[in-house]
Amino acid sequence: MPEATVARLPLYLRSLLEAQHANAATISSERLAELAGVNAAKVRKDLSYLGSYGTRGVGYDVEYLLFQMSRELGLTQDWPVAIVGLGNLGQALANYMGFGDRGFPIVALCDADPRVVGTEVHGVVVRHVEDLPVIAAAHGISIGIIATPASAAQDVADRLVAAGVSSILNFAPTVLSVPEEVSIRKVDLAVELQILSFYQQRRSGGPKLPPLDIPVGVED
Amino acid sequence: MPEATVARLPLYLRSLLEAQHANAATISSERLAELAGVNAAKVRKDLSYLGSYGTRGVGYDVEYLLFQMSRELGLTQDWPVAIVGLGNLGQALANYMGFGDRGFPIVALCDADPRVVGTEVHGVVVRHVEDLPVIAAAHGISIGIIATPASAAQDVADRLVAAGVSSILNFAPTVLSVPEEVSIRKVDLAVELQILSFYQQRRSGGPKLPPLDIPVGVED
DNA sequence: CGCCGCTTGTTCACGTGGTCACAAACCCTT
DNA sequence: AAGGGTTTGTGACCACGTGAACAAGCGGCG
Known part of the structure; x- marks a missing residue:
């Protein structure tokens, strides 16, 4: 297909x-x-x-x-999900998707920051990223979400793969290398905005150097 | 190109x-x-x-x-951004991108919920979505981010377009219809997970719950 | 100064995906 | 029961994007 x-x-x-x-x-x-x-x-x-x-x-x-x-989409069964990285985005995802979508229960949260480990988000206790193999095996996790900074993403990806996770959704702004048999999809907000910027500029009539000198703050 | x-x-x-x-x-x-x-x-x-x-x-x-x-990407100038919808995701975006990326300052936040309007997120006061035209004009906003529930997304998109916004990044799980001259890009977490689910199932060797006694139509 | 290795820019062939158009098949009406 | 209207499924064609291969051009070295 x-x-x-x-x-x-x-x-x-x-x-x-x-x-x-x-x-x-x-x-x-x-x-x-x-x-x-x-x-x-x-x-x-x-x-x-x-x-x-x-x-x-x-x-x-x-x-x-x-x-x-x-x-066909494999939605007749649940696919337990683990989220790694609980910054702003990770926490939002944990809260957002818990009630947003059926079929992808968030069963595990991981982080590397000891100040975050142990806290509870959306009813799930945050574990250390070191424990991924055990956690993944225990919950039968096959999908992992990376919501860490770019610098940590490759390391997390390696850990996920080592833990048996074979599908990864990457929110970190970096290119990940994973084995052939692992599916990976990326969501990059900065990239999306830059693409919009490209077409926006085109419509605006080419490169605008400094034509803008708008006095802002008039509204208040 | x-x-x-x-x-x-x-x-x-x-x-x-x-x-x-x-x-x-x-x-x-x-x-x-x-x-x-x-x-x-x-x-x-x-x-x-x-x-x-x-x-x-x-x-x-x-x-x-x-x-x-x-x-070429139009990054020699700033593109002021407005975020509409300040649920979990909207707030995370407001906090995340403010320090995450240069070139896309978040200058306005809007919501329809009166309990949210007036509060402050990441140093920006949340305004009512009704005020979009005024806000957009005042800040020269050309990029809008929709982080509302699906049910409100089309209405918000219409408001953004009416306010002169010509680039939209849509996080709501719905198809938006906008005029030809407006760029639109979508980020749909559920879709991404379902795509991963599809390939995951394929690798797992077909449907995982096969013990179904479905009397498949007797083929003649 | 001329040769040689290296890297770009471009051309070409190929595969994938998108669009159109139409026969096959089905339901409903007469 | 037959015919008309409707909608699917599919084959053919076209456009786009990809990957490899190669000539053109540049810097360094003898």
């Missing part, structure tokens, strides 16, 4: 949940495309990778497609 | 900063590729879009390339 398709499946899943919430029994590829914000033909081709679960002239059964897609 | 190239420029920028920090005067495409985690040929092709700033037989002058890239 194409990687691009895999990346869209979660969007379809969410759109299907919306449709289900609106009491729709079936949904057409066109409607689903509208909800997911993509092309209708792309939706059909993507869904065809899962199998022929649609009915010509009718559309897709929402319930059934939801089940099949959840199964 | 290809969109894929634009998305990599920030990686090169960060790698160049690392090289600069290591007192490297020049850098080869191969070394830069290693730092950025991409192919060397891709690096050269990407950099060629910026112009011929390299020297054959030597490499790229780190200082000079840094300057050119910063200019």
Whole structure:
């Protein structure tokens, strides 16, 4: 299955949940495309990778497609998650996702700072990052989230891999090297902002040197 | 310039900063590729879009390339940012990025909850989302970050656009529709985890809970 | 001063993903 | 039961991005 398709499946899943919430029994590829914000033909081709679960002239059964897609995405089981690094971002993630999403229970929190270890965040006691192997084995953790500073990220990644974690979501602004068999995805806020900056500048009409001399603070 | 190239420029920028920090005067495409985690040929092709700033037989002058890239990315000027939605994530972003990155000062915070409006986060007073037009104009805000629940995201996006914001970074798990001329990028934690879940399951050898007595439609 | 090694910039072939278009298949109506 | 309208599934085509290979160009060395 194409990687691009895999990346869209979660969007379809969410759109299907919306449709289900609106009491729709079936949904057409066109409607689903509208909800997911993509092309209708792309939706059909993507869904065809899962199998022929649609009915010509009718559309897709929402319930059934939801089940099949959840199964394909591996959401019929829980995937215990460990968060490493409990700065601002790590704490926010611990609190945010605990009630935000089902299927990814946060069962472990780790940090290297002895002042943080032992404290409790979102009902989970923070352990030392050294204990990762034991913790991971005990909870069957397969997904790790890195929310440390960039300088510590590679070390944490190595520890996660050594502890048997084979999926990593990296929030640290650095490139991580991991074994072939480990999946890794990154979320980099600075990169996103810089991309926006690039297009923003383009629209603003090329490089603006110092044309801005706006007197701010007038609002107060 | 290809969109894929634009998305990599920030990686090169960060790698160049690392090289600069290591007192490297020049850098080869191969070394830069290693730092950025991409192919060397891709690096050269990407950099060629910026112009011929390299020297054959030597490499790229780190200082000079840094300057050119910063200019291209629009980082020679500040881009004031507004964050809308100050739940766990919004607050973390306000605290995290304030000292994390240069060039994107957080000059405004907005929320719709009257209990949050008026409080102070990271030294900035939270204003009501209704005041966005005034605030945006006063600070020259061109980038907005949406950190609200999904249900409020489209409304906030509309308000941002109406206030003149033309670049949006969306953390809410929903598809936003904005005018053609507005750039939008999304960061969706649930989607990232589900993608990891997909590959994780594949590696684990198919569905982990196979003891299902589902009477699969008898195939004729 | 000319040769040699090194690195860039560019060209080319390839693979992946996106879009279009249409036959096949299904439901509903008559 | 047959036909019309609707929607899926898929094959063909096109655009884009990637990776390798190579000539052009630069600095250093004898």
